[in-house]
Amino acid sequence: MTDAPSRPNQPVYLDNQATTRCDPRVVQVMLPYFSEEYGNPHSAEHVMGQRAEHAVEHARAQVAAAIGADAREVIFTSGATEANNIAIKGAARFAASMGDPRRRIVTVATEHKCVLESVADLAAEGFEPVILPVRTDGLLDPDKLREALVTPTLLVSVMAVNNETGVIQDIAGLAAIAKASGALFHTDLAQAVGKIAVDLTAWKVDLASVSGHKLYGPKGVGALFVRRRPRVRLTPLFSGGGQERGLRSGTLPAPLIVGFGEACRLATAERTVDAERIAVLRGGLWDRLRRDIPGVRLNGSDQARIAGNLNVTFPRATAFDLMRAVPDLCVSTGSACSSAEVEPSYVLRALGLSDRQAARTLRIGIGRFTSAADIDYAAAALAAANAACEAAGFENSAHDT
Amino acid sequence: MHETHYFDANASQKLRPAARDAVLSAFEAAGNPSSVHRPGRAVRRIMEDARDVIANGFGGQSQDLVFTSGGTEADATAIHAMSIGRRLIIGAIEHDAVRSAATGAAIVPVGRNGIADMEALETLLSDGNPSLVCLMLANNETGVIQPVEQAAALCRRYGALLHADAVQAAGRMPVRLDLLGAHSLAISSHKLGGPAGVGALLLSPDAPFTAPLVSGGGQERGRRGGTPAVALIAGFAAAVLAGQTDDLQRIATLRDAAERAALACGAVVCGDPEHRLPNTSCIALPGVAAGVQVIALDLEGIAVSAGAACSSGKVQTSHVLHAMGLGTLAGEAIRISLPWNVTEADIDAFATAYRRVADRLRPALV
Numbered sequence: 001m002t003d004a005p006s007r008p009n010q011p012v013y014l015d016n017q018a019t020t021r022c023d024p025r026v027v028q029v030m031l032p033y034f035s036e037e038y039g040n041p042h043s044a045e046h047v048m049g050q051r052a053e054h055a056v057e058h059a060r061a062q063v064a065a066a067i068g069a070d071a072r073e074v075i076f077t078s079g080a081t082e083a084n085n086i087a088i089k090g091a092a093r094f095a096a097s098m099g100d101p102r103r104r105i106v107t108v109a110t111e112h113k114c115v116l117e118s119v120a121d122l123a124a125e126g127f128e129p130v131i132l133p134v135r136t137d138g139l140l141d142p143d144k145l146r147e148a149l150v151t152p153t154l155l156v157s158v159m160a161v162n163n164e165t166g167v168i169q170d171i172a173g174l175a176a177i178a179k180a181s182g183a184l185f186h187t188d189l190a191q192a193v194g195k196i197a198v199d200l201t202a203w204k205v206d207l208a209s210v211s212g213h214k215l216y217g218p219k220g221v222g223a224l225f226v227r228r229r230p231r232v233r234l235t236p237l238f239s240g241g242g243q244e245r246g247l248r249s250g251t252l253p254a255p256l257i258v259g260f261g262e263a264c265r266l267a268t269a270e271r272t273v274d275a276e277r278i279a280v281l282r283g284g285l286w287d288r289l290r291r292d293i294p295g296v297r298l299n300g301s302d303q304a305r306i307a308g309n310l311n312v313t314f315p316r317a318t319a320f321d322l323m324r325a326v327p328d329l330c331v332s333t334g335s336a337c338s339s340a341e342v343e344p345s346y347v348l349r350a351l352g353l354s355d356r357q358a359a360r361t362l363r364i365g366i367g368r369f370t371s372a373a374d375i376d377y378a379a380a381a382l383a384a385a386n387a388a389c390e391a392a393g394f395e396n397s398a399h400d401t
Numbered sequence: 402m403h404e405t406h407y408f409d410a411n412a413s414q415k416l417r418p419a420a421r422d423a424v425l426s427a428f429e430a431a432g433n434p435s436s437v438h439r440p441g442r443a444v445r446r447i448m449e450d451a452r453d454v455i456a457n458g459f460g461g462q463s464q465d466l467v468f469t470s471g472g473t474e475a476d477a478t479a480i481h482a483m484s485i486g487r488r489l490i491i492g493a494i495e496h497d498a499v500r501s502a503a504t505g506a507a508i509v510p511v512g513r514n515g516i517a518d519m520e521a522l523e524t525l526l527s528d529g530n531p532s533l534v535c536l537m538l539a540n541n542e543t544g545v546i547q548p549v550e551q552a553a554a555l556c557r558r559y560g561a562l563l564h565a566d567a568v569q570a571a572g573r574m575p576v577r578l579d580l581l582g583a584h585s586l587a588i589s590s591h592k593l594g595g596p597a598g599v600g601a602l603l604l605s606p607d608a609p610f611t612a613p614l615v616s617g618g619g620q621e622r623g624r625r626g627g628t629p630a631v632a633l634i635a636g637f638a639a640a641v642l643a644g645q646t647d648d649l650q651r652i653a654t655l656r657d658a659a660e661r662a663a664l665a666c667g668a669v670v671c672g673d674p675e676h677r678l679p680n681t682s683c684i685a686l687p688g689v690a691a692g693v694q695v696i697a698l699d700l701e702g703i704a705v706s707a708g709a710a711c712s713s714g715k716v717q718t719s720h721v722l723h724a725m726g727l728g729t730l731a732g733e734a735i736r737i738s739l740p741w742n743v744t745e746a747d748i749d750a751f752a753t754a755y756r757r758v759a760d761r762l763r764p765a766l767v
Binding site: 011013015018019022027031034035038039040042043045046047048049077078079080081082084085112113114117118120121211213218219220221237238239240241242249250251252253254255256323327328329330331332 | 405407409412413414415416421424425428432433435436437438439440441469470471472473474476477478481496497498501502589591596597598599612614615616617618619626627628629630631632633692695696699704705706707
């Protein structure tokens with residue numbers, strides 16, 4: 001048994017795959033654009049508009065640099081969800097409008113909900129979605145992709161890093177397979193930028209989505225990479241003033257974009273240092289959980305995995321009970337968007353977990369601002385909570401094996 | 402470099418101090434509003450309080466308010482969600498956000514005064530075909546207020562739906578969805594002194610919503626996917642509240658003063674001078690291209706525009722002024738739009754600069 005640890009002054013935030021704290025350095029660079037620099041970056045006729053436009057273009061170059069792209073390949077959006085919608089629906093609708101007979105859209109069972117929903121929306125328009133399974137380690141078997149591509153395919157969408165398990169897909173390899181078959185390839189980089197090296201010049205990726213708030217930038221901004229050579233063409237999701245080369249209309253939020261650019265710069269500059277430190281913290285936490293809670297199990301590949309993620313199934317206690325027992329520890333049962341849902345995680349089920357196992361699983365996301373003390377607290381608190389839940393609820397959970 | 406006097410509020414305006422404070426304090430909060438833990442719930446509360454403020458402020462109910470990335474997305478979402486199985490009818494002077502989402506729509510013409518022709522709308526509706534009508538509450542280039550209440554009554558009589566783009570009207574005149582009788586309103590934060598990057602679609606309780614435009618993780622009751630931009634949403638609400646105490650009469654008086662200075666130089670005002678937003682004036686200087694006026698005024702430290710900001714930079718005549726039948730004047734009109742913090746000194750600077758520019762550029766009278 002472990003003694004209950006003393007309560008921290010602040011909640012300990014280990015949910016960095018749901019969202020991250022906006023880095024104070026990011027807030028700092030945004031400040032002037034929330035006050036004196038309020039020009040509309042599209043008002044190119046006057047000096048205030050021009051200054052805002054310069055700031056936006058500087059940020060565009062920073063975002064491009066973080067993903068190994070050219071600035072002209074970066075379209076700003078309100079976030080990765082919108083970028084995923086534009087990429088998937090836009091590519092399919094454009095191809096169909098040009099008379100392309102292909103209807104197949106291939107994606108993976110563990111994708112983010114917005115990718116699966118976008119593909120489902122396309123099914124209603126006559127496209128043919130194919131949802132590939134993953135192996136028990138969360139990785140997509142390249143042969144499954146090859147099999148699916150036997151039927152001429154318009155678009156393949158595979159996320160680089162999973163939001164629940166942190167599992168890293170081999171995007172370079174999968175994209176090459178897709179390209180060889182003539183399909184376009186999209187990847188959701190929301191969880192990847194700042195966590196793994198991303199090089200879209202080397203990877204044969206046509207479209208890629210980036211999120212601001214997952215990399216210590218602000219919420220409400222993201223980007224879509226659209227390859228220029230060879231040029232990838234899209235039908236916009238919505239139009240209007242024709243901003244972002246007609247692909248995404250609407251006034252650009254200059255302060256957020258400036259912050260997003262800075263967040264991307266920091267993500268690139270500090271990625272290796274952050275990852276090394278975070279890996280040590282995660283290793284320490286996992287060692288202690290294994291020591292104190294016999295029978296805990298890690299879901300998803302332990303090799304192809306970002307440094308910050310632990311996705312842990314507990315032997316008997318449910319995630320709900322554990323979280324209730326440690327209200328000062330912010331972890332989650334799965335993706336934040338669907339946190340309030342009672343449904344077990346479809347991602348974990350795709351890895352072969354039963355509903356009961358999924359219900360006993362926590363996602364732990366360690367990030368840039370996590371301290372060793374946070375990890376100490378988390379390890380002790382989870383062990384104590386697990387012991388308390390097991391003691392209190394053994395009769396309830398005895399059948400739950 | 403001398404100070405810039407900013408007369409381009411209809412493009413964007415300075416963030417109100419209360420909005421700025423709300424944005425910055427929300428950046429301190431780490432949570433995702435969809436998460437169930439404490440920081441998540443704290444952030445969710447910020448968002449739901451903001452939703453109450455904005456829904457109340459515009460005559461709607463909190464559960465009927467959908468946060469979007471801005472006015473453009475709100476317009477596109479309304480049209481996407483409400484036009485299935487319906488013919489589209491739009492005003493001739495709608496913003497491009499509506500025009501491009503409603504390709505092939507029937508057009509309600511406007512008169513020379515810039516006001517939509519309600520008889521023409523009734524003629525279109527009278528065939529009884531299910532329709533979605535889009536009519537902006539106030540035009541972004543002329544500030545002319547449209548008869549949305551009357552249009553809503555017509556739509557309801559003929560079983561049609563009405564979407565009103567209130568992007569320019571919100572914060573510059575009282576706007577209440579319930580009193581207007583429309584089915585939806587599009588609102589933008591940065592046009593009313595909140596941060597850019599957020600807006601809202603406010604639906605009436607009886608508005609149908611078939612499918613989201615941006616699909617995702619089920620946020621916004623399944624009507625708009627994506628992690629909500631909480632800091633922006635907090636700033637949006639703070640701006641709505643702050644705007645409720647603006648002295649619109651003061652702004653109208655200053656606008657009129659600026660306008661008089663221009664009229665004294667031979668300019669003419671485009672659009673109905675009575676039914677207008679208090680902050681907007683569309684002023685044509687006969688014989689001088691709008692682009693030349695804008696650049697000359699910019700050199701004098703006066704920021705104005707030749708039309709919608711989104712299309713400024715493009716060399717094309719305003720579809721709004723063209724639809725009003727203004728002929729060559731359409732290419733000779735600039736828009737001045739006063740921000741919430743406009744001062745008398747700004748107006749004096751404008752008057753002086755305009756006089757200088759007009760004297761220099763206006764063709765000699767024969």
